[in-house]
Amino acid sequence: MNSDKSVILLEFNELCPSLIERFIQEGKLPNFQRLYEESEVYITDAEEEPPYLEPWIQWVTVHSGVPYSEHQVFLLDEGYKLKSKSIWDILSDAGLKVWICGSMNISYNPSLNGYIMPDFWSTKITPNSEELLLYFRFVQKQVQEHTNDSVPLNTGDYLRFLDFMKNHGLSLDTISAIIQQLIREKITGKYRWQRATIADKLQFDLFRSYYHKIRPRFSTFFINSTAHFQHMYWRNMEPDKFQIKPSVKEQIEYENAILYGYQEMDKLIGKFLNLSDDKTTFILSTALSQQPCFTYEETGGKRLCRPRKFESLLDFAGVKSNYICSPVMAEEFHVRFENEQDATEAEQKLINLQINQRQIMRLRRNGNDIFGGCGIFEEIPQNAILNIANSKKSIPFFDIFYQIEDIKSGMHHPDGILWIRKPSCKHSIHEGKISLCSIAPTILELLEIPKADFMKGTALV
Structure with missing residues (x-):
């Protein structure tokens, strides 16, 4: 086992292969383009149909190497029901440090070697560190009440959070972005929805702080902001495809909302690539993707x-x-x-x-x-x-x-992105589609750990 190898799994929920290709061709995603050109490129197949085509089902499959037919974790916040070990448990058992940052619908062994912070919809699984609990609780309230005018946080909550971030990686870039966001909202009375990308920046700062602190052999970083934009603003991106047209006022604010999300994630890709060394493999996975939703057009759109x-x-x-x-x-x-x-x-x-x-x-x-x-x-x-x-x-x-003000206009699609950037940066495009069950054994193979007997997929390397 090579003790210097590491893997960072970027879990950018529900990004679409077709939109990535389109925005790269338009020259709008330089860091995604670099990652693509330095990666082995696959398309994954979620191998499920509604009602089993949901990220909280597919990410369990990614993390365990077990399909839904076996793991049976159907609802968000039910990851604790998973009976098999996840990647991080197996790696921890092998003595490798791990840092799991925001991954969706998870469970973990209490003796985990490293840090773990679950997704912010989780109520039954909490971080394994008291110091992460303040961050987790604060962001959880923001995420769970983002559509509500009244978020249950007071001035003291904000001050404690800022004090925590000051000691856990808060960057000048993020401070600047927060100030610009608040000024933009104040001047225009719009763009509150862009706060989701501020949360992504704060989470990256936190990730980087712990990454430098413990030097994990395996880490994950999950974000959902652009998936949310796609669900809500696909109609604004491609209004000609929809029966119900957005208003001129809506288009002024939301026409480029999805592109904005991809461009903000592109900036994060650049920051992650700066973290890498010649022993780090990056994996970009989306688990599934989205497509325009026309199902509810006859009744006024899905509200x-x-x-x-x-x-x-x-x-x-x-x-x-x-x-x-x-x-x-x-x-x-x-x-x-x-x-x-x-x-x-x-x-x-x-x-x-x-x-x-x-x-x-x-x-x-x-x-x-x-x-x-x-x-x-x-x-x-x-x-x-x-x-x-x-x-x-x-x-x-x-x-x-x-x-909720916005009309939902994006829905899930089983295709997903899987790019594997090894230290060699060798580029190749693989035809056909591969199972999500192959991701977990591939990560173990990259870190020279044997595949677990219960995993159903085959390693891709």
Whole structure:
């Protein structure tokens, strides 16, 4: 085993092979172009169809080398249910240090040799270091409430976070970007959505700080900002393809939102390449990608509604038992009860919520855990009344819910990017598509660790 070799896995969620190719050809992604020209290039196949085509399913496959048919991790925040070891557990067992920064839907061995910070939708898995917990909790609140006007953070929270970052890699570039972002918002009253890329910059600063501190043999870096832009602003990038056209006002702000996301990630690629030495292999993986979503055009486009406060929703529904509620992505959330009977009763009460005799909640219960969200995806009238079936209890719908402003216009696609840049920087393009199950054994092979018996894919090197 060569003790000098290292691998950095860049997990840029849902970037699209076709858009990368287009933007590179237009000369807009110089660092992606360099990485491409120095890499072995593959297209991955998620090998799943909806409802199993979701990043929180595919990233589990990437990390374990096991397909969904075996790992059965279906929901976000259920990575702890994975029965097999992930790459970092295997490498840690072999004595290699690891640094897992934001990877989605994970589990890990408590004796892990290194640092681990889960994705910010995680409520059951937390960082394995107290010092990372402050960063994790702060960003988690921002991410989970990014569509809400009221984020539950106060001045003290911001000051403690800045003090933490000051001692954990905060760069002048990031400080400058934060100041410019706030000034832009103040002057224009727009562009709040670009804050997602500020979070990426802060996370890179944190990653670099720990990378220099422990010199891990294997590390990951997961970000989701551009995936979010694609879901929300594909209509603005290619309005001619959609039946529902964005307004002139929307186009002024969002026409180049997706390109902006790719260009911000391009800057991060440049920073990562500056971290490398002649023993480092870079792997860029997206797990899956996206495509324009036309499914809801006939009903006005896919619109999402989310509770203003989840406690208000459950209180109106008549749920009195103890619970813990945590938001996930977009309109969805988890509610966990102390026992299965309480969860069953709460499920029935939430099912009884309706508008004009139409059930509004889409729910999935597993034991004492309910996962769900508002299941109506068209525009809801401003005078809509929320009521409980077979009851006179009612309230204006928008007293409890708010409608997320943007119309969702991107959807998942099974193709994904996989670029492997070895120290030799040899470029080659591989025809056909390869399974996501091949990524984990490939990483082990690069670090000269035997493939685990449970892994289904074949190493690519």
